[in-house]
Amino acid sequence: MNVYFGENALTQLSALTYNYDKFFLLTDENIFKIYSSMIASMIPEKEVNKIILPAGEQSKSLDNVVLIWNKLLEAKAGRDSLLINLGGGTISDIGGFAASCFKRGIDFINVPTTLLAMIDASIGGKNGINFNNYKNQIGLFSEPKSIIINPYFLKTLNERDILSGLAEMMKYAFIADVAFLDIDGDNYLDFIEKAATTKDEIVGLDMKESGLRKILNFGHTIGHALESYYIDKDNYLTHGEAVALGMYSSLLLSKKYCGLDEKWLFFYEMWFKANLNLLNLTDFDVDSIFDFIAHDKKNKAGKPKFVLISAPEKPQIDVEVNESDIIESISVLKEKFSA
DSSP states (O other): OEEEESTTGGGGHHHHTTTOSEEEEEEEHHHHHHHHHHHHHHSTTSOEEEEEEOSSGGGOSHHHHHHHHHHHHHTTOOTTEEEEEEESHHHHHHHHHHHHHGGGOOEEEEEEOSHHIIIIITSSSEEEEEETTEEEEEEEEOOOSEEEEOGGGGGGOOHHHHHHHHHHHHHHHHHTOGGGGGOOTTTGGGGHHHHHHHHHHHHHHOTTOSSGGGGGGTTHHHHHHHHHHHTTSTTOOOHHHHHHHHHHHHHHHHHHHHOOOTHHHHHHHHHHHHHOTTOOBOSOOHHHHHHHHTTOTTOBTTBOEEEEEEETTEEEEEEEOOHHHHHHHHHHHHHHHBO
């Protein structure tokens, strides 16, 4: 897999698509209005078949996978066809899943348009959909042929979308590189390539998440539960916002289970309030959120497993945490961050 980064990265698209017979562009309604002609202009020698989904996490469904497969069939797509996923994490997740299953697999390229997708969702070969309101319950590992990361796309993002990507970038400070402790809403552009490279290197050492790659799940056990709980509500959480909250709980549990210095809790709380100031939780039900953890993919023998840290850059994987402590950590979130 090749990762191309920078303002000129899209110029690689024509060369990357040279050997394919048919091209399909998967995107959402919002992105299509702004950028579809840009992608088509990069491969003018071929007709691009367009597949357009509604915007939002709700589109990551089995019904929309079937829609994609039907579009591929109607256009007589074969194994020499290519799917270009243009969008955020929802598009790369469902697009990679649909492509990897169709005729036992056709190639796909990810062109992320959100900060979160550029530094996390489009990288690593995890593809899937939500099922019965549970986050990423159906999926597989399959890497894109290439990833094209062009920060130009971030110019059209709103503030909430930018801020929701910061938490996934801060995650790297706790699990891999303390340099990310300096990240904020003003300097994040300087860290995009470093974050993408960090994830790519971790995945390269453990594609199927049997060991090292598990550290990327820091903050995600409770984060995914929060995201699932809010997924069909008007006051939904973005993935980054949910992970940001999940990381606070993980730091709280790290203090109890791994001896993490309490100063990191204070540091993160101040960073959170300074950089995710748009987040305002309502309708927060601790028991319901805890119930979603029972369906977390990382559970073993029915017991939740957490990634915690003993210090920044010192992650601990597969830490078994008592249910009472999980519930307490969720209750603290309610106390500190709900309206």
